[in-house]
Amino acid sequence: MRRVVVVGGGFGGLATVTALRSSLRPDDEIVLLERRTDFVMGLRKSWAVLGRASLEQGRRDLRLLEARGIRVVHGTATKLDPVARAVEVDGMRIDGDALVVALGAEQAGDAIPGYAEHALSFYEASEVPRAAATLKDFRGGKVLIGIFGAPYSCPPAPFELALLLKETFAARGVAATLQIFSPLSLSLPVLGEVGCSALDSRLAGAGIGFLPNHKATAVEAGEVIFANGMRLAYDLLLGVPPHRCPAIVAESGLTSGGPWVRPDKLTLETRFPGVYAIGDLTDLPLADGKSLPKAGVFAEAHGRVVAERIAASFEGRLARSAFDGFGHCYLEVGQGQAMLVQGHFMAEPAPQIALSEPTVEAFAQKQAFEQDRLRGWFGG
Secondary structure (H helix, E strand, O other), X not given: OOEEEEEOOXXXXXXXXHHHHHHOOOOOEEEEEEOOOEEOOHHHHHHHHOOOOOOHHHOEEHHXXXXXXXXXXXXXXXXXEOOOOEEEEOOEEEEOOEEEEOOOOEEOXXXXXXXXXXXXXXXXXXXXXXXXXXXXXXXXXXXXXXXXXXXXXXXXXXXXXXXXXXXXXXXXXXXXXXXXXXXXXXXXXXXXXXXXXXXXXXXXXXXXXXXXXXXXXXXXXXXXXXXXXXXXXXXXXXXXXXXXXXXXXXXXXXXXXXXXXXXXOOOOEOOOOOEEEOHHHEOOEOOOOOEOOEOHHHHHHHHHXXXXXXXXXXXXXXXXXXXXXXXXXXXXXXXXXXXEEXXXXXXXXXXXXXXXXXXXXXXXXXXXXXXXXXXXXXXO
16 A cells, blocks of 8 residues: 655645546555645635625535545644655654645735735635625725735736726725736736736726836835835725745755745656645746746646656556646636636747637636536535
């Protein structure tokens, strides 16, 4: 019997354990370690903040995986030992023949003084009810959507939220001005200047301002302070907090002293044999010097690659799977439509990525994207 330990029950972890269960022998053990008891997809958080759908409709209990032969351990990982391919969780040590680290990116609102006190977060499920209630009671004024650090998970999300929020306010007759600020020089740098121009034009057409090259350093009641000394007033602040690699990952040596883990970009294996890093805690360089966006679709693809490679190693055969860099995501623009961002992100000599015009079909595909994966991972 072999054992695979997967740390983290997000997109990458779920894709890994379900693919492993289909590939390994029945007596091989698959252990999923996750501090949360359930899973909810990031796209549903935006819907819930806006009152368009509930979190519960997309929430799944991780214990459902046990019916598929996957052992689920709820707890907080306190130490990773990549040499021994082991993890400690709440005082218990679990060793494996292979270890997959899929803990995602940690939100670091504490890096910005005043952020926790004054900003509403729509990236953390536990914060969604408070943000939703505040938006429901909002009667007008200056609204800021702030990107407080880069890189961050799901890069289109704040722009999507702005467009949907504008539509929501209009339907309710709420008079509000909306602005987005970002420390980056472009809205979605991976699209390049042409693709960003199309998005920026749509924001401008909706009356939404975009402020690039604005690095926020602190938040006070009613004002955001920037590195250049500028202050921007707000009545309502929605924030994307800075992101960082989880501390236990950095302490384990997996980052080699850098800010993120840099596994092999094709196999996702780290410098430790039999130890893989996938999803948002990784930094995979692209041909143009940028990095692969932190997105669930890539974490899912990483998980499938890693599962096949682990199965091959257990069987003593040559692994066939490698990460190809193809991916897509959806950016809702309102009126039941969405734009599709898709392409070959790891193409040479530069990424080949396109942004489509909004369609009703793309929005339907986004809804199906969630349901297809929930059925595939949890059944029913």
